[in-house]
Amino acid sequence: MNSIEKLDNPVRYSLEETQRQQCISYANSLFYDPRFCVFGSLQTPEKAAEDLLAYAQLTDSFYIIGNPPKLPEGLRLIDLLHCLQMVLKKPIKWKIPIALIDWRS
16 A cells, blocks of 8 residues: 555554554554544444444544444534545745744754
């Protein structure tokens, strides 16, 4: 899988690859430990009802990245935010009109 494809679900790949120690893994989803942040990724949204209920016991609210699941009885959707992301494939050529000062020196 290339890095562009991983951007389709950055939470999932972060939890699988670099932040495993903060991961709470359920049968059909991965979530961050809510002490760290309250984001999750559903691997199979249509089968994630029990996972959502289990995670809801750990925190009052949370965010799901990816396709919205069918919510189980007892959980309600407060807000839905559809987002698109853009990927910069090559640097933008832009001349900075002022001098930058490196404060570290």
